[in-house]
Amino acid sequence: MADPILFLNAALQAAYDHFEPGADPVTRPSDRADYQSNGILPLAKRLGRNPRDVAAELIGHLDLANVAEVEIAGPGFLNITLADPVVSQLVTRLATDARLGVRTAANPETAVVDYSAPNVAKEMHVGHLRSTIIGDAIVRLLEFVGHTVVRENHVGDWGLSYGMLIEHLVDMQQTAGVEDLSIGDLGDFYKAARVKFDATDEFKERSRNRVVSLQSGDVETLRLWDILVSQSAAYFQEVYDKLGVLLTPKDIVGESFYNPLLNDVVDDLKAADLLVLDDGAWCAFPPGYVGREGNPQPLIVKNRNGGFGYAATDLATVRDRVDRLNATWLIYVVGAPQAVHLAMCWKVAEMAGWLQPPARAVHVPFGSVLGSDRKMYRTRAGESIRLVDLLDEAVSRANAELDKRTNDIVGDERVAVARSVGLGAVKYADLSNDRVKDYVFDWDRMLAFEGNTAPYLQYACARIASILRRAGDEAADLAGTAINVDAPQERALAMSLLAFDAAVHDTIDKLGPHRLCTYLFDLAQTFTSFYDACPVMKDDVPTDVRRSRLTLCELTLRVLSTGLGLLGISVPERM
RNA sequence: GCUCUCGUAGCUCAGGGGAUAGAGCAUUGGCCUCCGAAGCCAUGAGCGCAGGUUCGAAUCCUGCCGAGAGCGCCA
Numbered sequence: 231m232a233d234p235i236l237f238l239n240a241a242l243q244a245a246y247d248h249f250e251p252g253a254d255p256v257t258r259p260s261d262r263a264d265y266q267s268n269g270i271l272p273l274a275k276r277l278g279r280n281p282r283d284v285a286a287e288l289i290g291h292l293d294l295a296n297v298a299e300v301e302i303a304g305p306g307f308l309n310i311t312l313a314d315p316v317v318s319q320l321v322t323r324l325a326t327d328a329r330l331g332v333r334t335a336a337n338p339e340t341a342v343v344d345y346s347a348p349n350v351a352k353e354m355h356v357g358h359l360r361s362t363i364i365g366d367a368i369v370r371l372l373e374f375v376g377h378t379v380v381r382e383n384h385v386g387d388w389g390l391s392y393g394m395l396i397e398h399l400v401d402m403q404q405t406a407g408v409e410d411l412s413i414g415d416l417g418d419f420y421k422a423a424r425v426k427f428d429a430t431d432e433f434k435e436r437s438r439n440r441v442v443s444l445q446s447g448d449v450e451t452l453r454l455w456d457i458l459v460s461q462s463a464a465y466f467q468e469v470y471d472k473l474g475v476l477l478t479p480k481d482i483v484g485e486s487f488y489n490p491l492l493n494d495v496v497d498d499l500k501a502a503d504l505l506v507l508d509d510g511a512w513c514a515f516p517p518g519y520v521g522r523e524g525n526p527q528p529l530i531v532k533n534r535n536g537g538f539g540y541a542a543t544d545l546a547t548v549r550d551r552v553d554r555l556n557a558t559w560l561i562y563v564v565g566a567p568q569a570v571h572l573a574m575c576w577k578v579a580e581m582a583g584w585l586q587p588p589a590r591a592v593h594v595p596f597g598s599v600l601g602s603d604r605k606m607y608r609t610r611a612g613e614s615i616r617l618v619d620l621l622d623e624a625v626s627r628a629n630a631e632l633d634k635r636t637n638d639i640v641g642d643e644r645v646a647v648a649r650s651v652g653l654g655a656v657k658y659a660d661l662s663n664d665r666v667k668d669y670v671f672d673w674d675r676m677l678a679f680e681g682n683t684a685p686y687l688q689y690a691c692a693r694i695a696s697i698l699r700r701a702g703d704e705a706a707d708l709a710g711t712a713i714n715v716d717a718p719q720e721r722a723l724a725m726s727l728l729a730f731d732a733a734v735h736d737t738i739d740k741l742g743p744h745r746l747c748t749y750l751f752d753l754a755q756t757f758t759s760f761y762d763a764c765p766v767m768k769d770d771v772p773t774d775v776r777r778s779r780l781t782l783c784e785l786t787l788r789v790l791s792t793g794l795g796l797l798g799i800s801v802p803e804r805m
Numbered sequence: 806g807c808u809c810u811c812g813u814a815g816c817u818c819a820g821g822g823g824a825u826a827g828a829g830c831a832u833u834g835g836c837c838u839c840c841g842a843a844g845c846c847a848u849g850a851g852c853g854c855a856g857g858u859u860c861g862a863a864u865c866c867u868g869c870c871g872a873g874a875g876c877g878c879c880a
Contacts, residue, residue: 260824261827262824266823266824268823271823271860271861275860281860303824304823304824304861306823306860306861307823307824349880386880388880389879389880390879390880391879391880485880508877509877509878510878511877511878513877513878519808519876520807520808520876521807521808521875521876521877522806522807522876522877523806523807524806524807525807525877527807527808527876527877528877528878529877530877530878532878533877533878534877534878535878537878539877539878539879539880540879540880543880565874566809566810566873566874566875567809567810567874567875568875569809569810569874569875570808570809570875570876571875571876573809595810597810597811597873597874598873598874604872604873631843634843635843662818662819663817663818663819664818664819666810666811667810667811667818668811668873669817669818670817672817675817675829675830678829678830678843679843680829680830680843680844681817681828681829681830682817682818682819682828682829682830683829685843686829686843686844689841689843689844690843690844692841692843693840693841693843693844696840696841697840697841700840701840744818744819745819747819748818748819748820748828751819751828751829752828755828758844758845759845759846761840761841761844761845762836762844762845762846763845765839765840766840767840768839768840771840804841805843
């Protein structure tokens with residue numbers, strides 16, 4: 231019971247039970263006191279009594295042994311300040327907890343997280359950044375609290391454009407006259423194919439035929455297709471490794487994987503009488519969706535040419551994840567523009583009985599990355615920015631920032647620090663905003679060493695690490711040290727550390743990584759205030775105070791680095 | 806035309822029924838004989854507009870204004 235809210239609620243429960251057995255105490259952190267009890271007014275209403283009288287009587291039934299102060303505030307609150315010894319005791323216990331007070335999930339379940347999803351034979355650009363980073367953080371968070379997580383990288387590897395790309399590959403083979411095919415630069419490859427496709431009817435015709443061959447399982451076509459897929463997968467992995475996310479080639483479950491399931495999807499929907507033939511296309515019309523002209527909005531499952539739309543694939547993902555993977559929590563980390571499409575798919579899946587409680591699908595939408603002109607972030611030439619270029623620039627810019635601050639870190643360590651700071655800056659800038667909103671990509675702001683940035687947090691960690699190095703052997707021998715919270719800054723730090731559990735679970739409830747960012751930044755600020763006011767390794771600090779403060783430092787470092795780790799951000803020892 | 810998302814300080818953003826709405830940048834002024842000043846302390850200014858629900862609204866509901874996005878055969 232490291233979480234003081236649980237601790238308080240247990241204490242309050244007895245008092246509430248006096249009035250109404252089972253009434254839920256509602257407690258939340260407050261800046262007026264440590265915590266605020268918030269459920270008195272509804273309770274008084276149910277009892278038909280004066281709230282102030284109820285509050286007064288409630289205090290009378292509250293066990294005050296662990297509480298320094300309780301006061302009635304406003305029409306229906308109690309402000310509660312925990313006694314210092316209790317705070318000391320809780321944080322001392324926290325320091326020996328390997329999980330840093332974070333509870334495991336009450337109901338562990340199997341979650342599928344669908345994220346990243348680049349397209350085969352196409353360059354990865356900034357657009358893939360958010361899905362990849364946000365998805366990565368969600369995966370780490372869910373695993374941390376004990377859920378079983380299946381990562382799925384739903385790459386685009388099937389559909390009309392692959393006829394075009396395969397034909398382009400064939401052309402390249404003929405000009406180059408080589409057996410060992412390489413698609414080389416993905417951006418150029420795709421663009422060249424596209425240009426040919428738009429320019430010549432002959433190529434267009436070949437591309438269409440090639441799609442037919444692909445879908446009918448022609449061996450040679452599949453061989454060529456596989457070249458595109460495998461080389462792209464290798465390229466994606468380079469980017470993921472550079473970015474430092476958990477995705478591996480095994481996580482690729484592309485559109486082609488679902489292709490064999492699509493006939494059943496359509497047949498079963500037809501059998502369930504959920505599809506109607508409309509203008510030659512098989513459509514579902516889930517209730518409540520209206521499009522242009524006020525007509526019901528269709529979800530086109532099979533087009534008039536007999537081809538499957540992506541609605542069919544998305545329906546298949548629901549079915550497959552529920553049936554084959556036994557997942558109950560389907561998380562789609564997909565851009566906000568897809569919101570209506572996904573909602574329609576899930577509505578149809580529900581009506582077909584494929585998506586039933588406890589299984590449910592959740593959209594984790596996110597906004598766009600904008601440039602300083604508040605339009606989609608692009609190069610000056612108007613092209614989308616390659617993700618690899620962006621990551622390389624982040625590292626070199628971080629390196630330049632480190633140069634400004636005369637430091638003696640060189641060689642491999644220097645390379646690692648620049649990488650940690652550069653990537654951390656990019657990730658943190660993305661994750662620290664509420665994901666549904668667009669955000670402006672600004673190198674200077676994200677790489678600033680002051681403010682709500684990764685470098686600030688990493689710097690705070692580096693200072694703590696520095697103190698621990700200074701403490702030498704003593705830092706390794708702190709187990710069981712009693713922590714005192716005499717100074718207000720010590721107490722504030724302890725309270726912040728105790729809130730880690732709540733921050734992690736709140737972040738998971740909302741699937742909003744920025745909540746964890748806000749917490750970590752607050753903790754880092756609280757720490758630096760402590761650092762400024764409370765000397766640790768100075769000569770005139772008594773031994774017991776030094777050891778208590780060292781333990782606070784060590785615990786803070788663990789919370790910060792664990793928290794940043796959950797966001798996919800690493801913490802250098804020095805910087 | 807219909808639908809969805811978003812409008813909070815000069816700027817970038819938190820807060821999403823609870824008291825006097827918080828940070829960071831930028832501004833101004835203090836702190837290094839002292840553990841890393843990449844820091845700390847202090848400083849002014851704000852909920853798009855109008856109604857409604859409520860003891861209480863930045864938060865929920867409705868309308869309007871503004872920005873972005875989506876709406877039948879691409880994914």
